[in-house]
Amino acid sequence: MSENTLLSIQNIHTHYGRIPMLIGVSLEVRKGNVCCVLGANGAGKSTLVKAMLGMVNCDSGSIRLEDEDITNAPTHKRIANGIQVVSAATGTFPKMTVQTNLRLGAYNIKDVKLLNERLEEIYESFPVLKDRLQQKAGTLSGGERTMIAIARAVINKPRLLIMDEPSLGLAPIMVEEVFKVVKRLNQKENMTIMLVEQNAIKALSVSHFGYVIQKGQIIFEGDHDALMRSEFMENPIM
Ligand SMILES: Nc1ncnc2c1ncn2[C@@H]1O[C@H](COP(=O)(O)OP(=O)(O)OP(=O)(O)O)[C@@H](O)[C@H]1O
Numbered sequence: 020m021s022e023n024t025l026l027s028i029q030n031i032h033t034h035y036g037r038i039p040m041l042i043g044v045s046l047e048v049r050k051g052n053v054c055c056v057l058g059a060n061g062a063g064k065s066t067l068v069k070a071m072l073g074m075v076n077c078d079s080g081s082i083r084l085e086d087e088d089i090t091n092a093p094t095h096k097r098i099a100n101g102i103q104v105v106s107a108a109t110g111t112f113p114k115m116t117v118q119t120n121l122r123l124g125a126y127n128i129k130d131v132k133l134l135n136e137r138l139e140e141i142y143e144s145f146p147v148l149k150d151r152l153q154q155k156a157g158t159l160s161g162g163e164r165t166m167i168a169i170a171r172a173v174i175n176k177p178r179l180l181i182m183d184e185p186s187l188g189l190a191p192i193m194v195e196e197v198f199k200v201v202k203r204l205n206q207k208e209n210m211t212i213m214l215v216e217q218n219a220i221k222a223l224s225v226s227h228f229g230y231v232i233q234k235g236q237i238i239f240e241g242d243h244d245a246l247m248r249s250e251f252m253e254n255p256i257m
Pocket residue numbers: 035036040058059060061062063064065066067217
């Protein structure tokens with residue numbers, strides 16, 4: 020494994036009941052890169068995310084986060100190791116204010132001064148949230164709630180931020196906004212991001228490297244330019 024590799028997945032297999040789902044999936048995410056995993060509905064994208072989080076068991080193969088083998092580590096240990104995820108399932112606490120939602124994301128930060136610094140950084144990066152700190156999260160628009168979910172993950176300065184279809188169900192203008200945030204986190208904060216998407220064109224526009232998954236198998240991998248030239252870019256949405 021090269022010293023530039025943050026996450027390395029080698030030949031993992033998973034199943035649901037008797038049905039194999041991920042079939043020999045291998046991939047790498049390099050430090051400081053945005054890496055996308057593109058695939059249609061049911062291709063196995065969220066299963067891959069769950070395997071990375073330890074929410075789906077691997078029958079074989081390995082998952083390493085830098086020099087640590089996390090293949091069998093419990094989810095909480097992976098989070099403590101610096102993996103954060105944003106997905107449709109992440110949700111928000113609708114009856115709590117935006118500010119409380121953000122603080123809950125930062126429950127691991129015990130130092131009050133550090134917490135306040137991080138909150139200030141978040142307000143800078145997500146001005147839309149700063150204007151609504153005392154508003155209940157459930158009264159925000161879908162796009163604004165997505166921003167809470169992203170901010171809540173980012174406040175922990177993760178080593179690896181995994182985003183499972185962050186743009187799903189959002190209006191086009193908010194989709195733009197989400198991808199701008201991805202780009203900014205990567206460029207300004209050097210955050211390493213794995214972006215799991217059906218929206219291939221949008222995802223690739225902010226990615227250095229990408230994989231295409233189909234029926235639980237990686238069928239193509241390449242850098243931004245190679246993917247751009249590939250047949251997979253003929254349809255913007257997979
Ligand atoms: N808990 C489960 N039990 C049985 N089958 C499952 C389970 N979770 C997912 N599947 C099946 O596994 C396949 C892959 O699901 P997965 O959620 O990984 O797809 P996806 O690529 O994330 O799709 P989408 O773009 O719709 O989110 C689907 O056919 C799905 O029905």
